[in-house]
Amino acid sequence: MLRLERRSAPSTAMRVATPLVAVAASIVAGGLLFAALGHDPERALYGFFIAPLLSTYGLAELAVKATPLTLIALGLAMGFRAGVWNIGAEGQLTMGALAGGGLAAMVFYDAQGLWLLPLMCLAGVVAGMAYAAIPAFLRTRFGVNEILVSLMLTYVALLALSALVHGPWRDPGAFNFPESRFFSDSGNLPILIERTRLHLGYPLALLAVLVAWLVLARTVIGFQLEVTGLAPKAASFAGFKPDRTVWLAFLVSGGLAGLAGLIEVAGPGGGQLVPTISPGYGFTAIIVAFLGRLHPVGILLAAHVVALSYLGGENLQITMRMPVAVTGVFQGFLLFFLLAADVLVRYRPVWKRATA
Amino acid sequence: MSTTSAAPRLELCGITKRFPGTLANDAVDLVVQPGEIHALLGENGAGKSTLVKILYGLLQADAGCIRWQGEAVRIANPKAARDLGIAMVFQHFSLFEAMTVVENVALGLPPGEPLDDLAGRIERVARTYGLPLDPHRPVHRLSVGERQRIEIVRALLQQPKLLVMDEPTSVLTPQEVERLFQALRQLHAEGLSILYISHKLDEIRALCETATILRRGRVVARLDPRTETAASLGAAMVGRDIRPPRHRESARTGLIRLAVEGLDRPASEPGESPLQGIGFAVAGGEILGIAGVAGNGQGELLAALGGEVASPAQTIRLDGQGIGQLDVRARRARGLVYVPEERLGHGSVGDLSLTDNTLLSGLRAQALRALGFLDRRVARRYAEDVVRRFAVATTGPMAAARSLSGGNLQKFLIGRELMQAPKVVVCGQPTWGVDAGAAAAIHQALFDLADQGAALVVVSQDLDELFLIADRIAVLNGGRLSAPRPVADLDPETVGLLMGGVHGEDDDAPARAA
Numbered sequence: 001m002l003r004l005e006r007r008s009a010p011s012t013a014m015r016v017a018t019p020l021v022a023v024a025a026s027i028v029a030g031g032l033l034f035a036a037l038g039h040d041p042e043r044a045l046y047g048f049f050i051a052p053l054l055s056t057y058g059l060a061e062l063a064v065k066a067t068p069l070t071l072i073a074l075g076l077a078m079g080f081r082a083g084v085w086n087i088g089a090e091g092q093l094t095m096g097a098l099a100g101g102g103l104a105a106m107v108f109y110d111a112q113g114l115w116l117l118p119l120m121c122l123a124g125v126v127a128g129m130a131y132a133a134i135p136a137f138l139r140t141r142f143g144v145n146e147i148l149v150s151l152m153l154t155y156v157a158l159l160a161l162s163a164l165v166h167g168p169w170r171d172p173g174a175f176n177f178p179e180s181r182f183f184s185d186s187g188n189l190p191i192l193i194e195r196t197r198l199h200l201g202y203p204l205a206l207l208a209v210l211v212a213w214l215v216l217a218r219t220v221i222g223f224q225l226e227v228t229g230l231a232p233k234a235a236s237f238a239g240f241k242p243d244r245t246v247w248l249a250f251l252v253s254g255g256l257a258g259l260a261g262l263i264e265v266a267g268p269g270g271g272q273l274v275p276t277i278s279p280g281y282g283f284t285a286i287i288v289a290f291l292g293r294l295h296p297v298g299i300l301l302a303a304h305v306v307a308l309s310y311l312g313g314e315n316l317q318i319t320m321r322m323p324v325a326v327t328g329v330f331q332g333f334l335l336f337f338l339l340a341a342d343v344l345v346r347y348r349p350v351w352k353r354a355t356a
Numbered sequence: 357m358s359t360t361s362a363a364p365r366l367e368l369c370g371i372t373k374r375f376p377g378t379l380a381n382d383a384v385d386l387v388v389q390p391g392e393i394h395a396l397l398g399e400n401g402a403g404k405s406t407l408v409k410i411l412y413g414l415l416q417a418d419a420g421c422i423r424w425q426g427e428a429v430r431i432a433n434p435k436a437a438r439d440l441g442i443a444m445v446f447q448h449f450s451l452f453e454a455m456t457v458v459e460n461v462a463l464g465l466p467p468g469e470p471l472d473d474l475a476g477r478i479e480r481v482a483r484t485y486g487l488p489l490d491p492h493r494p495v496h497r498l499s500v501g502e503r504q505r506i507e508i509v510r511a512l513l514q515q516p517k518l519l520v521m522d523e524p525t526s527v528l529t530p531q532e533v534e535r536l537f538q539a540l541r542q543l544h545a546e547g548l549s550i551l552y553i554s555h556k557l558d559e560i561r562a563l564c565e566t567a568t569i570l571r572r573g574r575v576v577a578r579l580d581p582r583t584e585t586a587a588s589l590g591a592a593m594v595g596r597d598i599r600p601p602r603h604r605e606s607a608r609t610g611l612i613r614l615a616v617e618g619l620d621r622p623a624s625e626p627g628e629s630p631l632q633g634i635g636f637a638v639a640g641g642e643i644l645g646i647a648g649v650a651g652n653g654q655g656e657l658l659a660a661l662g663g664e665v666a667s668p669a670q671t672i673r674l675d676g677q678g679i680g681q682l683d684v685r686a687r688r689a690r691g692l693v694y695v696p697e698e699r700l701g702h703g704s705v706g707d708l709s710l711t712d713n714t715l716l717s718g719l720r721a722q723a724l725r726a727l728g729f730l731d732r733r734v735a736r737r738y739a740e741d742v743v744r745r746f747a748v749a750t751t752g753p754m755a756a757a758r759s760l761s762g763g764n765l766q767k768f769l770i771g772r773e774l775m776q777a778p779k780v781v782v783c784g785q786p787t788w789g790v791d792a793g794a795a796a797a798i799h800q801a802l803f804d805l806a807d808q809g810a811a812l813v814v815v816s817q818d819l820d821e822l823f824l825i826a827d828r829i830a831v832l833n834g835g836r837l838s839a840p841r842p843v844a845d846l847d848p849e850t851v852g853l854l855m856g857g858v859h860g861e862d863d864d865a866p867a868r869a870a
Contacts (some may be wrong), residue, residue: 108476219728223715226708233702236664236695238716 004347014345019291019298022337023305029333038263039320045320048326049311057312060196064268065307068093068207068260068278070300072285075214077294079249081216082228088135088150088269089257090282091157092128096258098161099127101273103267104187105180107168116186120262129251131157134248140243146250154282164274169273180273192213201263206300213296221248275326279310287335291352302337306331363426365390365549366411366442366518371420373406380406381418391547393540395560395581397593398570398790402719404553408520411551412444413437413819417574425517443511446828447522449503451495458491461510477754483510485539496854500649501532508539518549526788529649537563555593555791557586557809558820570593592771594793614638614661614780615673616690619680621656621665623628628833629653631660636830636840638780638811640726643802643827644840646815653835654784654815661813662694663687674780687717691779695770695786697815700763703769706758710739710750710768713757718776736777746771747797763794768841770798774805781805783810787821799825817847831855 027045034044052350073091079086100120108116111212134153138144162178171181189199216222228235228245235242264277288306292298313327361468368386372379381404382677388394396844398404401759409415411422413431414710422429426743428520437444451460458475461793475491487492487505495503506522521540531603540550540563554560561581562566569592570579580749584592614637621631631653638644649652659665661672662684669678674692679848684694714735715723723734746767750760757765771787786802787795802825806812815832822829823843830840831854838854 024845218730220720220724220730221728223712223730226715227705230707231701233696233698234705234716237684237696237702238663238720239663240687241685349531 005350018341019339025337026333047316052315054313057196060198062307063347064197065203065310066303067201067205068281069285069288069303073288073299075253077289078252082225082245084246084249085147086150086253087147088154091154092131092254092257093261093282094157094161095131095279096124096128097261097265100124100262104183109181113187123260124262126256128254132250132254136247165273183271185284188271199267199270201267209296209300367423370420371417380574388549391551393544393564395564395567396553396566402570403573418715443516445507445519453496456492456494464510475515481647520551522553530848531854557589590792612637612639613640629687631656631835634837640809641806643812643826645822645829648832652787652832658784693773695783697784704757711736711753711755714738742771763790766790779852785816
């Protein structure tokens with residue numbers, strides 16, 4: 001009989017090693033899957049993991065996709081550390097895009113000036129926070145489970161976006177296509193490298209990593225989140241109010257998700273609102289947060305690994321005519337192996353003969 | 357010494373068990389004769405629990421052998437232990453609250469027996485040994501003492517040859533302890549061997565014929581506790597003479613520092629008691645002891661006094677000012693510090709360093725810088741000071757709280773609060789599960805603080821402790837507090853009766869509370 005025995009103390013080295021093990025195992029499993037589908041695994045793996053990184057454009061795309069993942073995962077990790085589960089970052093991202101993008105597409109579409117982009121960012125952050133405030137309010141006031149509320153509100157947000165771009169916000173000159181007017185030039189994120197899509201959002205995400213690290217490691221807020229997650233009663237002893245922790249976690253994660261949404265529409269999204277603005281970054285960021293061990297630097301690295309899965313999937317779609325689902329499968333592998341490796345870090349499997 | 361011709365009931369020889377970083381048992385020999393009450397005595401962390409777990413099949417020894425009635429045996433799991441005739445009553449009960457006594461007992465026995473038959477057997481065993489127990493009562497309505505009886509009866513139904521009891525009296529009133537001892541003596545007379553684990557020296561002297569003393573995983577003495585004094589047993593256990601805390605003249609200044617009046621509080625969880633009309637006053641230099649069996653409102657009282665829950669302002673007054681509405685941080689800022697009952701998970705975070713754990717309470721205000729940054733150098737120095745001044749055995753201020761032994765962690769947690777020079781100290785179970793040496797140090801620290809003019813409230817289930825340190829004692833029972841009385845006018849039996857819910861005529865007169 002196979003049983004799991006708790007290990008006395010999981011080592012730090014193993015905590016760091018598990019994400020690497022998970023990535024390695026995902027690559028092996030991916031190769032097996034490609035082979036089973038009748039593809040040459042070597043070629044497919046090359047196409048998935050290596051080929052996208054061989055050009056400047058590819059590297060820039062990696063950064064473009066890592067940007068929203070990093071921003072969102074940083075916010076989510078704050079809550080996850082304290083045991084507050086915001087699963088609705090995709091909805092908060094959508095609301096941030098709607099507010100900031102709506103401002104640019106519906107109000108200031110012919111305005112120019114350096115003030116426009118900061119204003120849009122602010123609108124995105126505030127909208128993300130406001131949308132995250134709903135589950136926070138329901139949880140702190142009525143004890144409603146924040147996982148369900150935040151998750152279900154995601155679908156409300158996606159439908160709201162769809163309704164707006166199909167209806168009142170549709171560009172009158174777009175031949176009935178469901179898309180908004182283009183933002184003015186001042187409403188687009190500056191491109192950093194010519195002939196790529198690398199935009200100002202990426203350095204912004206790097207800055208956010210630094211700030212998040214400082215907050216978590218050095219300030220009383222980071223301490224509060226950590227204590228609340230590790231020992232809720234000790235947090236109460238320390239005078240940290242649980243409701244405030246919930247609010248803090250939701251406002252920070254909602255604000256960062258809203259910012260990520262605005263960055264998506266003002267950057268790679270091409271400066272307009274369309275029915276789909278994210279390939280599920282809000283959900284994938286949950287994997288990123290855990291793959292990065294809820295640590296800002298880890299999250300930055302994990303965001304690039306996961307971003308590569310988007311690029312690799314697109315590449316295989318083009319070069320080997322594989323389905324786009326390859327990306328999702330790989331992300332699923334990652335999460336599965338990470339959880340499995342985590343179990344093995346905390347427990348040791350032992351074979352025991354059933355004793356009479 | 358006369359040698360018995362029969363083989364000993366149990367013989368452990370050279371039992372060795374190593375955990376990462378520690379040698380929990382180092383070549384331990386232990387012999388229990390048939391019909392003997394044998395004490396296993398030692399400080400926390402001496403290796404008692406490890407040895408018992410090996411005996412009960414929960415752990416496997418790295419080296420050594422176990423002989424049962426002369427035959428070498430391997431005890432692979434608890435079932436194997438039970439099959440040999442070893443029964444165990446743990447310190448923490450494993451009972452389902454929503455089920456009745458008989459249902460709980462049935463869960464631990466082979467299936468098939470009708471519940472009515474089993475109930476009859478339970479009643480018979482319970483009556484035989486003077487441990488009254490109604491088989492059809494749900495467990496959540498039973499006192500801690502009654503719950504322990506379930507575990508004992510469950511063990512006895514297996515007709516064991518050796519009964520192992522792990523710190524059985526830590527949650528009992530003196531009367532319940534006496535009743536338990538009578539039952540154990542009767543079992544002893546019938547030939548049952550009992551291995552009795554404790555660090556309470558008086559109990560062992562009253563009950564046991566032989567004692568094996570463990571220190572740091574090794575057997576340091578085998579002796580007859582009846583011919584020893586508590587002090588000599590304690591010295592053998594700790595390895596040095598325990599200096600009893602200096603006797604103290606009550607240093608009451610007469611000025612009331614902490615006054616509580618008409619404090620009510622609903623129960624925080626089912627099974628706890630709501631507080632009703634709690635009132636008392638403590639003067640500077642005074643130690644008020646609050647006795648009572650667990651679950652009678654201690655948790656609620658500590659949370660209300662410490663500030664984890666708010667109350668109407670005037671129900672709690674510090675130096676005359678209402679502080680009931682203030683939260684735990686605001687109360688700390690005014691000089692009221694608080695030590696919760698639970699060390700790990702409430703008073704400290706096990707996974708965090710001692711340095712970080714200083715930031716949980718009063719020190720956080722001192723380490724706080726602009727923009728919410730924390731200066732951990734301040735915290736580290738403070739942790740080093742606490743470690744030095746209270747002689748906390750640890751590898752240093754970066755050691756995780758979890759890595760400290762119970763006694764050392766408690767010294768750290770109490771030291772962390774006392775070094776804030778508080779005006780009022782509210783302390784829950786200061787020495788629960790703490791070894792004698794650490795307990796003496798903690799008591800001395802509390803005395804010193806009272807001598808400096810602080811008012812202390814100590815909530816404890818350990819009556820010996822309260823009689824040792826308190827100036828006055830009140831009893832918490834069912835969420836009501838009896839009127840505090842000077843220790844000189846009290847004896848443990850009286851307090852025991854109050855703990856069991858028998859109130860003296862003086863104590864049920866709220867009309868007189870002014």
